[in-house]
Amino acid sequence: MSAPAIPVQKRTGRPRSERTEKAILAATSQLLAESGLAAMTIEGVAERAGVGKASIYRRWPSRGALALDATFDEYLAGQPTEDTGSLQGDLEATALDWTRAVNRSPWGRTLRELIAEVQSDPILAGAWKERFVRPIRQQRRPIVERAIARGEIPKGSDPELIMDLLYGPLYHRYLNGHLPLDDSFARSVARMVAAAASDGAAV
Amino acid sequence: MSAPAIPVQKRTGRPRSERTEKAILAATSQLLAESGLAAMTIEGVAERAGVGKASIYRRWPSRGALALDATFDEYLAGQPTEDTGSLQGDLEATALDWTRAVNRSPWGRTLRELIAEVQSDPILAGAWKERFVRPIRQQRRPIVERAIARGEIPKGSDPELIMDLLYGPLYHRYLNGHLPLDDSFARSVARMVAAAASDGAAV
Amino acid sequence: MSAPAIPVQKRTGRPRSERTEKAILAATSQLLAESGLAAMTIEGVAERAGVGKASIYRRWPSRGALALDATFDEYLAGQPTEDTGSLQGDLEATALDWTRAVNRSPWGRTLRELIAEVQSDPILAGAWKERFVRPIRQQRRPIVERAIARGEIPKGSDPELIMDLLYGPLYHRYLNGHLPLDDSFARSVARMVAAAASDGAAV
Amino acid sequence: MSAPAIPVQKRTGRPRSERTEKAILAATSQLLAESGLAAMTIEGVAERAGVGKASIYRRWPSRGALALDATFDEYLAGQPTEDTGSLQGDLEATALDWTRAVNRSPWGRTLRELIAEVQSDPILAGAWKERFVRPIRQQRRPIVERAIARGEIPKGSDPELIMDLLYGPLYHRYLNGHLPLDDSFARSVARMVAAAASDGAAV
DNA sequence: CCCTAAACGAGACGGTACGTCTAGTCTTATG
DNA sequence: CATAAGACTAGACGTACCGTCTCGTTTAGGG
Numbered sequence: 001m002s003a004p005a006i007p008v009q010k011r012t013g014r015p016r017s018e019r020t021e022k023a024i025l026a027a028t029s030q031l032l033a034e035s036g037l038a039a040m041t042i043e044g045v046a047e048r049a050g051v052g053k054a055s056i057y058r059r060w061p062s063r064g065a066l067a068l069d070a071t072f073d074e075y076l077a078g079q080p081t082e083d084t085g086s087l088q089g090d091l092e093a094t095a096l097d098w099t100r101a102v103n104r105s106p107w108g109r110t111l112r113e114l115i116a117e118v119q120s121d122p123i124l125a126g127a128w129k130e131r132f133v134r135p136i137r138q139q140r141r142p143i144v145e146r147a148i149a150r151g152e153i154p155k156g157s158d159p160e161l162i163m164d165l166l167y168g169p170l171y172h173r174y175l176n177g178h179l180p181l182d183d184s185f186a187r188s189v190a191r192m193v194a195a196a197a198s199d200g201a202a203v
Numbered sequence: 204m205s206a207p208a209i210p211v212q213k214r215t216g217r218p219r220s221e222r223t224e225k226a227i228l229a230a231t232s233q234l235l236a237e238s239g240l241a242a243m244t245i246e247g248v249a250e251r252a253g254v255g256k257a258s259i260y261r262r263w264p265s266r267g268a269l270a271l272d273a274t275f276d277e278y279l280a281g282q283p284t285e286d287t288g289s290l291q292g293d294l295e296a297t298a299l300d301w302t303r304a305v306n307r308s309p310w311g312r313t314l315r316e317l318i319a320e321v322q323s324d325p326i327l328a329g330a331w332k333e334r335f336v337r338p339i340r341q342q343r344r345p346i347v348e349r350a351i352a353r354g355e356i357p358k359g360s361d362p363e364l365i366m367d368l369l370y371g372p373l374y375h376r377y378l379n380g381h382l383p384l385d386d387s388f389a390r391s392v393a394r395m396v397a398a399a400a401s402d403g404a405a406v
Numbered sequence: 407m408s409a410p411a412i413p414v415q416k417r418t419g420r421p422r423s424e425r426t427e428k429a430i431l432a433a434t435s436q437l438l439a440e441s442g443l444a445a446m447t448i449e450g451v452a453e454r455a456g457v458g459k460a461s462i463y464r465r466w467p468s469r470g471a472l473a474l475d476a477t478f479d480e481y482l483a484g485q486p487t488e489d490t491g492s493l494q495g496d497l498e499a500t501a502l503d504w505t506r507a508v509n510r511s512p513w514g515r516t517l518r519e520l521i522a523e524v525q526s527d528p529i530l531a532g533a534w535k536e537r538f539v540r541p542i543r544q545q546r547r548p549i550v551e552r553a554i555a556r557g558e559i560p561k562g563s564d565p566e567l568i569m570d571l572l573y574g575p576l577y578h579r580y581l582n583g584h585l586p587l588d589d590s591f592a593r594s595v596a597r598m599v600a601a602a603a604s605d606g607a608a609v
Numbered sequence: 610m611s612a613p614a615i616p617v618q619k620r621t622g623r624p625r626s627e628r629t630e631k632a633i634l635a636a637t638s639q640l641l642a643e644s645g646l647a648a649m650t651i652e653g654v655a656e657r658a659g660v661g662k663a664s665i666y667r668r669w670p671s672r673g674a675l676a677l678d679a680t681f682d683e684y685l686a687g688q689p690t691e692d693t694g695s696l697q698g699d700l701e702a703t704a705l706d707w708t709r710a711v712n713r714s715p716w717g718r719t720l721r722e723l724i725a726e727v728q729s730d731p732i733l734a735g736a737w738k739e740r741f742v743r744p745i746r747q748q749r750r751p752i753v754e755r756a757i758a759r760g761e762i763p764k765g766s767d768p769e770l771i772m773d774l775l776y777g778p779l780y781h782r783y784l785n786g787h788l789p790l791d792d793s794f795a796r797s798v799a800r801m802v803a804a805a806a807s808d809g810a811a812v
Numbered sequence: 813c814c815c816t817a818a819a820c821g822a823g824a825c826g827g828t829a830c831g832t833c834t835a836g837t838c839t840t841a842t843g
Numbered sequence: 844c845a846t847a848a849g850a851c852t853a854g855a856c857g858t859a860c861c862g863t864c865t866c867g868t869t870t871a872g873g874g
Contacts (some may be wrong), residue, residue, distance in 0.1 A: 011822090013824065013866070013867095014825075015865080020825075042856080043854085052827055053827090054857095054859090057858090115319070119316050119318070119319040119378065120241040120319065128379075164372040165371075165395055168371030168372030169367040171371065171374065172367055172375070176336055176374075178336045178340070195402040196402075196404075201394050201397075217844050217846065223845090244834060246833085254846085255845095256849090257838085257847085419839085420851075421839075422849095422850065422851095423851075442729060450829095458853060459830095459853090459854090521725070521784065521785075525724070526725065535785065539787045571774070571798065577781050582737075582738065582742050584743065585769060595770075598810040605805075621816060622816080622818025622819065622872090623870045624819080625820095626870090660821070661820065661821045661822060663820085663821090663863080664821080667819080
């Protein structure tokens with residue numbers, strides 16, 4: 001009825017070395033931080049990690065997949081979701097957290113290039129959604145639930161719509177760069193989304 | 204014996220051929236439509252156009268710049284800005300136009316990859332903002348002005364903020380692909396932005 | 407593999423650089439002399455010559471073809487065919503020349519490895535025959551003709567058979583190494599071939 | 610390369626499996642017959658034999674050594690040395706035997722590539738001489754002894770010289786391919802060698 | 813009857829070189 | 844000068860094998 005929770009242990013052959021895996025991810029992170037995804041090559045990673053290229057290809061199907069894993073490793077800390085007491089407060093905290101994170105170089109640059117890489121590789125795009133987008137959104141879902149519980153917004157309000165309204169404008173300035181992505185903008189967006197949701201427009 | 208009174212435009216050398224330019228752009232468009240930006244190479248364009256690589260480099264500094272020009276050539280038709288009589292109506296028309304345009308393959312794919320390309324090339328990013336982002340936004344500016352004139356929203360409402368609130372969520376689903384970008388979503392976004400602006404949250 | 411006798415005039419494009427060609431052949435010769443054919447790689451040649459790999463592949467289809475050309479360039483001096491006054495004298499001079507040439511390291515090693523390389527590459531084998539084997543044999547043909555003119559051997563004697571009888575045993579010891587290939591052996595072979603030919607056994 | 614004459618008694622551990630050894634040799638022979646030595650790889654043999662690579666390296670030091678053993682296994686039948694009653698007859702029988710054997714594909718191809726392999730591996734060259742060259746020559750030695758006994762050639766005639774005179778030209782055409790190696794050539798060589806030896810030129 | 817130790821199949825390991833591809837520049841002959 | 848053609852240096856690509864090194868398992872002989 002379901003996939004095995006604990007994958008069956010492979011029976012034969014030399015097991016993959018954890019040391020090798022860590023060396024590859026570390027080298028990747030370094031290179032990404034130094035010069036960005038565009039300048040990161042599999043050969044470069046292999047050399048820096050003191051590893052054969054085959055050991056990389058054995059584990060990751062593409063440069064993007066490797067970069068994604070390495071970036072995810074750094075990101076895992078995640079961001080908090082503390083209750084500020086109001087919908088607008090929660091949205092503002094979320095927007096400010098994200099804004100400050102992506103303005104942090106070089107992580108911000110890598111994220112930007114990773115999103116770019118994802119645009120022309122459907123397999124990678126799937127991983128991106130699973131590993132980055134979905135977790136962050138689920139983490140923020142309680143914000144809407146708390147607002148409903150508080151009676152700030154109607155019961156049927158769509159959390160997905162609200163999340164897109166909040167994150168969308170931030171990503172937009174981040175990737176297009178037509179106007180600055182700063183704290184002030186983050187606060188404005190949060191204010192507008194809170195207002196719209198309170199009006200019941202998200203139902 | 205005497206210098207010309209009005210300095211004549213330098214006339215030495217063979218002038219650049221218009222035929223060459225058109226052949227390059229046509230070949231680029233074809234290749235983009237066939238296999239996307241990721242698979243488009245300068246060598247491929249040169250061969251398809253029956254042109255030397257140098258003739259391309261003489262005109263465009265990079266693959267992205269060429270692709271941008273070729274795509275812009277196709278895009279010039281633009282979208283209308285007719286007055287629907289209400290802010291929400293105007294926003295909805297705008298959102299639906301954009302949504303339907305990017306859902307059109309292969310143009311949608313090329314745009315997506317172009318945005319990707321822009322992420323790691325600052326020069327190209329500048330061109331992108333000038334040529335695509337700014338014109339579209341200026342074209343839509345009257346929407347806010349009309350809404351103020353109608354008294355739907357306060358005088359000090361920020362058109363840039365409203366534009367970001369509208370386009371941001373659309374781009375977000377377009378590039379991240381976590382949820383479908385369809386007419387229904389476009390209408391929901393327009394409704395929410397109109398609601399927020401009416402509340403005076405965009406001041 | 408080599409320049410055509412009558413080079414077809416290429417109409418367009420940048421012509422191949424003579425400098426590049428010479429640098430490649432020089433680097434190849436050096437590497438062959440230093441460590442032999444088995445250790446010579448296309449990458450190594452490219453690096454030593456300060457040349458892109460593509461420039462090598464543009465000119466030679468395989469490592470063996472390149473090595474053959476480089477070795478031929480060194481060999482071109484050739485060996486004399488002076489008339490010693492008798493068949494046995496001429497054969498002996500020929501055998502001694504060849505013996506001493508192949509005992510000369512590193513040229514002898516390269517020749518040995520080149521013959522080896524030829525065994526599993528039919529295209530290369532053709533070039534080998536044309537460029538090395540046939541010229542040498544034709545150069546030695548007058549030996550038999552002079553012997554006939556002198557009346558030492560019958561008119562119908564087969565020069566090819568006599569050449570094989572002379573060179574065969576020398577190559578045999580050279581490649582098999584079961585017994586030393588020295589001047590004494592060269593003289594013995596020459597003596598026997600002369601004796602057999604005088605008996606009219608080569609008719 | 611092969612089992613030692615007096616196998617040192619191993620004290621402990623699992624003994625080497627005869628099945629494994631046979632599977633390796635069989636797979637090697639198959640691959641040699643199918644595509645030749647140049648295309649035969651240790652990995653390919655291991656896979657075909659259903660054997661770990663280490664089990665091959667435990668037994669043979671190199672690809673050439675393995676190929677030599679596998680080929681030798683097939684060759685063991687050897688060739689007869691019957692007395693035809695005359696030196697020329699014996700030489701002719703020998704030459705024809707060898708000629709026909711090497712013209713037999715794929716065995717002929719493998720032998721050719723094996724000789725090639727030997728040229729750049731001194732250790733393998735030693736094995737080659739011991740295992741192939743010497744046995745064959747010793748097998749043919751009685752030919753000369755019988756000729757002396759018959760009084761066809763002088764007592765001091767050098768068997769090694771005569772063997773080189775006979776085999777050399779055959780190997781020469783076999784490896785160089787400049788002219789066909791056929792029965793007619795084999796007979797001519799035998800006739801010439803017999804003539805020279807009768808003249809006492811082999812003393 | 814277990815213990816020891818080597819051999820076993822499998823396959824990962826760090827490497828090297830392959831032959832191909834594209835980048836961006838340079839060099840020719842021809843307009 | 845610009846052009847089409849194509850050679851130039853440079854270097855990454857992904858693949859194939861190399862010879863070595865773990866794994867967990869098997870298989871004998873000696874204690």
